[in-house]
Amino acid sequence: MTISALTHRISAFVAAVRWRTEIAAPLGLALVKRRLLGKVVFVAITGSAGKTTTKDLCAGILSSAGSVTKSQHSLNEPIMVAKTVAATRASDRFAVVEVSGGKPRAMDWPLRLFKPRIAVVTLIQREHARPDFGLDEIATEKFRLIDALPKDGTAVLNIDDPLLRERAQQCSRKVIWVGRNEGATLRLLECRSKWPEPLILKVAYGGKQYTVATRLHGEHLALSVLCAMAVALAAGMELPEAINNLQNLESSEGRMQVLTGSDGVIYLRDDWKAPLWSVDAPMAFMRDAVAPRKVMVIGTLSDYSRSASRLYPRIADKALEIADQVIFVGANAHRATRKSKAEQRQRLHGFSELRQAAVFLSEILRPGDLVLLKGSSRMDHLVRLILDREDPVACWDSRCGKSQFCTRCPRLYDFTRAGTGISSVLTDAENLLPAISVGEGCMLMVGLGNPGEEYRLTRHNAGHLALDSLAREQGMTWQQAPSGQTAEGPIQSVRIVLVKPDAAINHSGDAIRRMLGVEELTRAVVVHDDMDLEQGTVKVCRGGGDGGHLGVRSIVAAYQTEDFQRIRLGVRPPGDDSKSRRLVHQRLSAQEQQQLTAAFSSGLQQLLPGAVV
Numbered sequence: 001m002t003i004s005a006l007t008h009r010i011s012a013f014v015a016a017v018r019w020r021t022e023i024a025a026p027l028g029l030a031l032v033k034r035r036l037l038g039k040v041v042f043v044a045i046t047g048s049a050g051k052t053t054t055k056d057l058c059a060g061i062l063s064s065a066g067s068v069t070k071s072q073h074s075l076n077e078p079i080m081v082a083k084t085v086a087a088t089r090a091s092d093r094f095a096v097v098e099v100s101g102g103k104p105r106a107m108d109w110p111l112r113l114f115k116p117r118i119a120v121v122t123l124i125q126r127e128h129a130r131p132d133f134g135l136d137e138i139a140t141e142k143f144r145l146i147d148a149l150p151k152d153g154t155a156v157l158n159i160d161d162p163l164l165r166e167r168a169q170q171c172s173r174k175v176i177w178v179g180r181n182e183g184a185t186l187r188l189l190e191c192r193s194k195w196p197e198p199l200i201l202k203v204a205y206g207g208k209q210y211t212v213a214t215r216l217h218g219e220h221l222a223l224s225v226l227c228a229m230a231v232a233l234a235a236g237m238e239l240p241e242a243i244n245n246l247q248n249l250e251s252s253e254g255r256m257q258v259l260t261g262s263d264g265v266i267y268l269r270d271d272w273k274a275p276l277w278s279v280d281a282p283m284a285f286m287r288d289a290v291a292p293r294k295v296m297v298i299g300t301l302s303d304y305s306r307s308a309s310r311l312y313p314r315i316a317d318k319a320l321e322i323a324d325q326v327i328f329v330g331a332n333a334h335r336a337t338r339k340s341k342a343e344q345r346q347r348l349h350g351f352s353e354l355r356q357a358a359v360f361l362s363e364i365l366r367p368g369d370l371v372l373l374k375g376s377s378r379m380d381h382l383v384r385l386i387l388d389r390e391d392p393v394a395c396w397d398s399r400c401g402k403s404q405f406c407t408r409c410p411r412l413y414d415f416t417r418a419g420t421g422i423s424s425v426l427t428d429a430e431n432l433l434p435a436i437s438v439g440e441g442c443m444l445m446v447g448l449g450n451p452g453e454e455y456r457l458t459r460h461n462a463g464h465l466a467l468d469s470l471a472r473e474q475g476m477t478w479q480q481a482p483s484g485q486t487a488e489g490p491i492q493s494v495r496i497v498l499v500k501p502d503a504a505i506n507h508s509g510d511a512i513r514r515m516l517g518v519e520e521l522t523r524a525v526v527v528h529d530d531m532d533l534e535q536g537t538v539k540v541c542r543g544g545g546d547g548g549h550l551g552v553r554s555i556v557a558a559y560q561t562e563d564f565q566r567i568r569l570g571v572r573p574p575g576d577d578s579k580s581r582r583l584v585h586q587r588l589s590a591q592e593q594q595q596l597t598a599a600f601s602s603g604l605q606q607l608l609p610g611a612v613v
Contacts, residue, residue: 030085030113037085041094042114043231046101046142047122047158049278050224051076053216053252054122055098057228060249061242062235066093073253073404074272076100078109085113094235101142104133111148118234119145120156120227124163125277126303139163149173154234156227159184176234178226186230191222195289195370201225205239213247217268218256220281254377254405256282261389264367266291271373271382272405275303279315282374287322291370296323297357299375299382300330309545312336316348323372325349325364329357330380330398331553334560352509352557354380355396358388365389378403387412399506442488443608444516444524445470446499448508448551457593459571460505460584462529465593466569466600467498483511492608499524506550509558521555525565525607527600528552531580533570536595538603540567548580567603569596 043062045055052074059070069088071080076098088095099110124139146155146167155171157164159179168175177184186205193199193216201212201222214225225246232242251257254272261267270282279301286294296319304311312328312335319326326348328336333350340348351357365371373382383406384393395411406412449455449464456464467487471478476487476498484501503511516524528551533539542565546553556562571592572583588596 026079026082026086027109027113030082033086033088034113036090037088037092037095037114039090040088040092041118041235042116043094043096043118043120043235044099044110044114044116044145045096045120045122045227046076046099046145047120048102048125048138050122050221050227051098052272053221053224053255054120054227054231055096056252057224057246057249058120058231059094059096061228061232061237061245062094062096064241064245065235065237067091068094068096070096071098073408074098078106081110082113099145101145102138104137104141106141107144107148111144116145116149117153118156118231119149119153120231121146121158121164122223122227123158123161125275135163139167143167146171146173156230156234158223158227174234176230178223178230186226186233188222188226191219193217193219193221193285193288195285195291199225203229205233210239210243212243215247215249216251216256217258218270218281218285221251221256253407254383256285259386261386263365263389265365265369265371265389267386268370268372269383269386271299271375271380272377274299274301274374274376274380276301276311277303279374282372283318283322286370286372289370292368293325293366293370294323295325295327295361295365295369295371297327297329297361297371297373297375297382297385298336299328299373299380300332302376308332309335313339316340320344320348323347327351327357327360329354329375329382331557334556334562337560350560352560353396354382354384354398358385358393358396361385362389377405381406383407384412442495442497442523444497444499444520446501446512446516446524446526448505448526448528449500450505451502455585457587458585459531459588460529462569462571462596463527464500465588465596466527466567467500469597469600470496470604471498481515483514486515494608507554508551509554509556512555513558518559521559521561521564525567526552526555527567527569527603529571529584530568531572531583533568533572535570535573535592536599537570538567538599539570540565540603540606542566565607567600567607569599569603571596 043058045051055070059068062068069084069092071084077100081097081099084097097114100106121142124135126135149155153173155173155175157168157175157177159165159177159181176186178186180188186203188201189204189209190202191199195217199214199216199218199221203210203212212225229239229242233239254269257269259267259269286296298315298319312332316326316336324347328350331352333352337348337350349360351360373385375382378401387393394413394415402409445467447463447467449461455461471487474489474491476489478485478487484499487498489496499515501508501511501515528549530547532547543562545562546556
């Protein structure tokens with residue numbers, strides 16, 4: 001075992017021990033402390049959307065009746081529920097706990113840690129659905145909060161959700177129904193939210209009508225307002241008092257949150273998550289808004305059944321009907337823009353990296369613009385577009401995977417970290433000079449793989465291995481170049497330039513772009529492993545999707561095109577149906593290396609008849 005591999009294993013072991021310790025401590029503390037919280041009224045909130053806004057509004061309204069502890073931010077997994085219970089004081093009047101319920105048995109631990117007296121289910125959507133956990137299963141799991149109520153407990157349910165109406169038929173607890181439909185205990189009669197005016201509701205309760213003024217924006221937040229007022233009623237508060245408390249409460253972070261920059265640009269942050277079904281509401285808000293100019297920034301969408309190639313252009317068309325400028329960011333940005341018409345190209349823009357979008361926005365935004373940010377906190381971190389205009393941001397990592405807002409991340413302004421500072425994407429892409437010079441008539445071959453001896457013979461490094469074998473056979477010598485290695489020589493009277501980027505395979509796109517420039521990909525052949533093909537097979541094709549290969553995806557994102565030649569080398573062992581992530585770093589046997597070389601030779605001959613590896 002190499003030193004680097006040993007170091008990696010030790011680091012992984014230490015991380016695992018630390019992770020278990022971080023989980024065990026709050027769970028243990030919560031289990032002990034729950035016995036001391038008998039007088040605290042626990043309010044539990046779940047649903048596919050609106051949980052955090054409902055939780056924050058509940059806590060704000062109830063605070064006039066006594067001290068309140070609430071879940072922090074949008075942290076609703078069992079370990080975060082344990083931390084909320086552990087943070088609750090015996091002197092608190094209420095504890096408002098947000099609970100996910102988005103997985104099978106997700107309610108097991110939360111319901112061991114506390115027993116709700118008031119439970120809210122906002123609505124059920126397909127956000128957490130999968131083949132073995134559909135809408136019915138999601139509804140059943142989330143409804144476990146209602147089933148856990150004591151006999152004198154109260155459920156707050158959305159009467160407009162048919163699944164909740166169906167589940168409630170078996171509910172023996174008191175139910176406060178909220179929504180538009182007849183039969184609602186707290187019924188929504190009207191609501192309006194037309195920027196710059198905030199959300200205002202007219203509701204009916206107990207034979208009377210009330211006007212509810214808020215500081216929120218977006219008609220779809222009316223459900224959270226209704227649920228929060230219903231919780232106040234269940235807690236014994238009079239509705240006029242709840243309405244009075246509500247009128248001073250602000251939006252939750254990243255949920256239709258309004259921020260005004262020092263330069264007069266107005267941002268509407270709806271950037272916590274972006275399942276497809278959640279896009280229509282903020283778009284409707286922007287359509288009705290009154291503003292000198294409207295701008296939409298759209299990141300990574302999720303939970304859709306159609307292909308991304310069809311979805312993103314459709315979303316782009318809808319956005320262009322509403323906004324003056326539309327900017328897509330991320331790996332699918334090229335899909336949104338590639339079918340744009342000539343008259344749309346001055347208004348529709350796509351950027352693979354957020355930093356590129358930040359530079360572009362710095363040039364076009366002006367005071368009074370209303371800018372919607374719609375994306376995912378895990379995938380996009382769009383809030384950096386705002387923060388960077390006030391104080392330069394150090395971290396532009398697009399793949400950190402943290403499901404939190406950057407405002408709480410220590411990396412945000414840490415310029416001492418490697419990889420921070422001025423990004424290469426700041427350079428005008430059209431004026432980028434390639435790091436290597438490729439003459440006319442040459443054929444480019446780019447092999448994907450991870451740098452480092454420990455990865456050299458792994459399945460994921462098939463692209464590197466193929467080019468290494470070709471270089472040996474043809475007597476080519478590898479030379480170090482900026483961002484990678486190159487080798488060149490003639491094959492069948494065609495001059496071949498081999499390229500191995502030295503970036504991690506999943507980040508190949510930017511390195512290849514730096515090496516080749518912006519034009520050369522069209523005449524390049526990308527050689528890479530393919531887990532969908534059996535070991536020793538090959539497929540040569542031009543265009544198509546990334547097939548789940550993150551290295552290919554990064555190339556598509558960097559160049560905003562799928563139109564390039566590929567040699568896809570099969571590396572999946574016959575009969576092995578393991579997850580790809582378990583196989584990519586598996587070492588190839590000597591026989592498998594020979595099969596790989598033979599497959600590459602076969603693919604190369606399809607492009608250059610007579611070529612042999």
